[in-house]
Amino acid sequence: MMHNLQTLIENYLEYCGAQKRLDAKTLKAYRIDLNQFSEWTSVPDITKITSETLENHIGNLHTKYKPKTVKRKIASLKAFFHYLEYKELIDRNPFSKIQVRFRGPVILPKTIPLHTVETFLTTIYRQRDHAKTDYQKRSTLRDAAVTELLFATGMRISELCTLKNADVNLYDGIILIFGKGSKQRRIQIGNYDVIHILKEYKKEFITEIENCNYFFVSPSGKALSDQSVRRMINKYTSLAAIDLHITPSYVSTHFRNQSVRGGCRYPLYPGNAWSQFHQYNRNIYSCCYVKAA
DSSP states (O other): OTTBHHHHHHHHHHHHHHTSOOOHHHHHHHHHHHHHHHHHOSOOBGGGOOHHHHHHHHHHHHTTSOHHHHHHHHHHHHHHHHHHHHTTSSSSOGGGGOOOOOOOOOOOOOOOOHHHHHHHHHHHHHHHHTOOSHHHHHHHHHHHHHHHHHHHHOOOHHHHHTOBGGGEETTTTEEEEEOGGGOEEEEEOOOHHHHHHHHHHHHHHHHHHHHHOBSSBOTTSSBOOHHHHHHHHHHHHHHTTOSSOOOHHHHHHHHHHHHHHHTSSSOOOOOSOGGGGGGGGGTOOOOEEEEOO
C-alpha cells in the first residue's frame, strides 16, 4: 500500500497544501496532471515506474497538447518524483535519466490596433458626456481614469487595483507601482490629459479614497477589484462594437509594442484629446521610467 501510486499522489497533494502552502489553483493543476498520469500508466506500484515509462507518457502528451501545456504537466510530474525521492519512498528518481528539452513555436504577442484604442476610449468619454444620473457620471469618470492610466503605463490590473492613495503623486505626475516580488518602479506621466482626468477623478472620489486608502474605489467604497476592471473593459468593448476580445494582457502588450515603435522606451498614449491622435506617431508624448532606489 505504501507504494501505491494513487495513495502517494493524495499524500503529495496534502503535503503541498499543508507544508508548501500552495494555492487552490496550483493544487488543482497538480491533481489534474498527476491523476492523468495515474490513469494513463498501467503500473500502480511506484517502484516499477521507469524512465521509459515517463518518456512514453511525455510522448503521449505531445500528441494531445501544445508545448506550453506539456511543459506544465512535466513540471508537475518532476515535482512529484522529487518529493518521493526526498521522502525516500523511491531509491532512484526516474527523471534523473531523462533530458526534457524542447522549444515550442514562437508566438507573436497580440496587440490592439491604434484605431481600436481610439474607438475604445472615445466610447468611454461619449458615455460620460451622455450620462444622466450622478451615479452614471461618477462611474464613467472612474472608468475613464482607470482606462487612461492602463494605456498610459501598461501596468497590470492587479497593480492598478492595489495602488494606494499615497502611491499616486499627481502634482509631479509620478506613479509608484508595486509589482511582482514586491519590486517597485516609478513611472513619470508626461501627458497633461491623463493627469487631468486622474485629478478630476480624485477630486470627485476623495472621500471614498481617504476612507479606504486605495486610489481606485468601487461603488461600495472598497478597493476596486480585478474582476470589476475586466467587466468594465468587456462593457466598453461591447458598446464600441469592437470585434476583438480585449484582455488586460493585450493592454500591456500593446503598450510595450507601441513604446518600441514610437521610438522611445516608455511613451505615453494620448489622453482624451483624440483630435491630436496623429501626434502620437511623431513621438510627441513621452514618459520617463525610473526604477525606485
